[in-house]
Amino acid sequence: MTQQTDPLLQPLQLRHLTLRNRIMSTAHAPSFQExxxxxxxYRLYHEEKAKGGIALTMIGGSTNIAPDSPSVFGQLYAxxxxxxxxxRQLTDGVRKHGAAVMCQITHMGRRTAWDDGHWLPVLGPSGRRERAHRAFPKVMEQEDISRVIKDFAAAGERCRQGGFDGIELLSHSHLLGQFLSPLVNCREDDYGGSLDNRLRLTLQVLEAVRAAVGPDLILGMRVTGDELAEGGLSAADCIEAAQKIAATGAVDFLNVLAGAPYDDLGLAGWVAPMGMPAAPDLNVAGAIRAAVDLPVFHAGGVADIATARHAIREGQADMIGMTRAHMADPYLVQKLRQGAEERIRPCVALGYCVDRVNQGxxxxCGHNAATGREMVMPHVIAPAEVRRKVVVAGGGPAGLEAARVAAERGHQVVLFEAGSRLGGQIALAAKGMTRRQIWGVADWLICEVERLGVELRLNTYAEAEDILAEAPDAVIVATGGWPEALDMPGGHLVTSSWEVLSGEARVAGEVLLLDEVGDHAALVCADVMARMGCTVTLATPDRMAGHDLGPTNSAVVLRDLARQGVVFESLLEPVSVAAEGNRKRITLRHVLTGELQERVADHVVSEHGITPAEELYHALKPGARNLGxxxxxxxIAGRSPFAEVNPSGAYWLARAGDxxxxxxxxxxxxxxxRLCKDL
Known part of the structure; x- marks a missing residue:
């Protein structure tokens, strides 16, 4: 499509404000606040998206307006x-690159913590606790309601003074939405019962904010289109509420999403990791759009251009939020305009961004290391003044990214890979059904190094002499590692997760999976074995399976494994394994009590971490100008980390990744x- 025919590249008039295309970054809290x-x-993170051509960046996800709405995941405080x-500095910075900029404000109600900030009780329409944030709220009195309305108005005025093009009031799942939802609101006064009563606070806040900011500032609201939960707001309820909000004449747009993120799985439905449907709520936004005479934005997980284009073309929304897609590639719109859509670095829903925020x-971004580091890391690689020879050993993510960045610098790059294909451990990680789209990380990197003309030598186990024969100016050793063996009696009877995922080992029947790491690897292995028909028990010395995962990934992955009958057992470590006929007898120890217990299984599989493959590095180290x-x-400062300590050396040397x-x-x-951007 051309710029003239692509629905995504058409401007949108939002009252007096012209948005240059139909793509936006919705409000979120990256936890960059100070x-x-x-x-x-924070400012440079949003400026980069503006440089990349986005129409609107919405900052300040869940910006708090009052001290009894404390930040629990790095929000701003207005x-x-x-x-x-x-x-003012941020709005000036974003606007100079041609994008509009707005700020979201909210009171989180019960969706926060009482033991943070000023240790004030959290508020709610009723005393019902939210599982995700765990606080039992104080039931709001009329005085609390009046105070919160004033706080909203005052925060709105601060946004106006800050130079924003507009403000978005957050209703969905926060205090305003909690009053609206029958799942949360069980009041019997003027703020409970009927839909009109439950909507009363929303309309009062809207009236107060509009009065505070005046008639000229754009004002919108992020609203629920359907809570998708038994006893919650139905689609019909949400349409009626949207119509009543629109009828006030005080709002200029509605930003629609669906779900009830009151627990980890609900949050995963809202900010979906792998294993969840892509953009499932476009029809919900479309139903609101058909019912109101207002522009409708969509804030629910559109990660690819084709889906975004479909949503605009079919009239399901007027603006499409591509927030995590811009974390993966803030130059998404620029590439689209240039006809280079295939070069957009894809968001593959690793969920690393949102889960880190929820872990404090x-x-x-899981595979764009410059995002959030714009002060020291470039998204656009500058060409080098002198062309050099760079040799990379290893074709996993570290090696591919090193080759890509060095080639973008204009260097001649040779990449050695011992295997028959590129991608490294990503090929194993993609074996599971729930997380199979992780291959998109490798796919993009492979396409980029091929486009850039990197010389690829597959099926070549590079020794030091092979590297030196290239007469390199720099060598990046990205040879990864190997599974660490279990150091215990009978450890040789244990199969590694790599052997299972690669197909080198065949397992069947009852399998005991020992997970010492607590990340995705063991869970992917469990997924593969369960789908092969194995009966799988996962044992871990941690307090829970998937200990190191954030709430969205763990909820989805553990849900999918539980559906397949995988059993999780915690606080157990292996002591020994012994052969018992064709089966294995495993002795386990409770890590807290020291009590021993025994199990019998057909196979024992272990995920026990990585031992670096570092022989090549050590062989090359004496000849390096920096001794590696x-x-x-x-x-840390974002400058070249190479310093000459060996004047007789012939090349720079570094290791990367595993x-x-x-x-x-x-x-x-x-x-x-950071190794290659200044080579």
Whole structure:
């Protein structure tokens, strides 16, 4: 499609505001705030999307308006005037690149924690607890209601002074939505019972904010289109509520999503990881759009251009939120305009971004290491002044990213891979059904290195002499690692998860899966074995299976395994394995009590981590100008980490990814980016 015919590239008039296309980043909290403010890291993250051509970036996901709505996942705080100068810097920065910018504000109600911030009780329409955030709320009195209305109005005025094009009030699942939902609101006063009563607070807040910001600022609301839960708001309820909101004349758009994110699986339905349907709620947004005479935005998990284009073309929405898609590639719109849609780095729903935030960590994209690090890491790789020869050993994510970045710099790149295909451990990770789309990470990297002309040498186990024969200026060792063996009596009787996933080992019958790591690897192996017809028990010394996973990934993966009959047992570590005929007898120890117990199974499979394949690195180290060492302070600052300590050396040398230590995809690509961006 051309720019003239592509529905996604047509402008949208939102009253006096012209949005340059139909793609937006919806409000979210990446946990980049500092002191509740959107300072440089936060600003540059949103500026990058504006540079990339987005029409509208909505900042401040769940920006809190009052001290009894404390931040529990790194939100901004608009409850006092100190945020206004930071707002102004951000809005000026985004707008200079041609994008519109708005801010979302909210009171979280019960969807927060009482033991954070100022230790004030959380609020709610009723005393019903939310499982996800766990607090029992104080039932709001009329005085609380009046105060919250004033707090909304004051925060709206601060947004206006901060220079935003508009404000979005968050209803869905937060305080306003809690009053609206019969799952949460069981009041018997003027704010409970009928739909009109449950909507009363929303309309009062809307009236107060509009009065505070005046008639010219764009004002919208993120609303529920269907709670998709028994006893919750139905689609008909939500349409009626949307019509009543629109009838006030106070709002300029509605932003629609569905679901009830009151527990981990509900959150996963809202911010979907792999294993959940893609963009399942477009029809919900379309039903609201057909019922109101307002522009309708969609905020629910559209990750690809084809789906976004379909939604606009078929009239299901006027603007499409592609938030995580922009975390994967903030230059998505620019590539679309240039006719290079196939070069967009895809969001494959790793869920690493949202799960880190829910674990109290800043968001990062699982396979774009520059996202959120715009102060020190580039999204667009600058060409080098002098063309060099770069040799990469290993074709997993670290090696592929190193080759891609070095080739973008203009260097001549040769990549050695011992196997017959590229992708490394991603090929094993994609064997499971729930997480099979993880292969998209490798697929994009492979396409990029081929496009850039990287010389690929497959089926070549590179020795030091093979590397040196290339006369390299720099060598990146990304050789990954191997499964760590179980060091215990009978450890040789245990099959590694790699052997199962690669097809090297065949298992059947009853399988005891020992997971020492607590990440995805063992769970993918359990998925594969269960689908082969095995009866699988997963035992872990951790408090729970999937201990290191965040709430969305763990909920979906464990749900899918439970549906297949996989049994989870916690707080158990292996002591020994012995042959018993054709079967295995396993002794396990409770990690807290020390009590021993025995099991018998047909096979014992273990996920016990990675031992780095580091022989090549050590063989090359003496001839390196830096002896393989990296300056950590320079690396942290975003500068070249290579410093010459061996004047007789012939090349720079570094390891990346699991060749250093067993970690994950993000660590691998981050290693590669900061090693190669200045080569």
């Amino acid at each position: 002191g509740g403010h959107p300072r440089d890291r 409850g006092d005037d100190s945020i206004i100068p930071w707002f 960590k800043p968001a990062v 060492q990296l300056d950590h302070q320079e690396m 060749a250093v230590a067993g970690r994950n995809i993000h660590a691998a690509v981050y290693d590669a980016l």
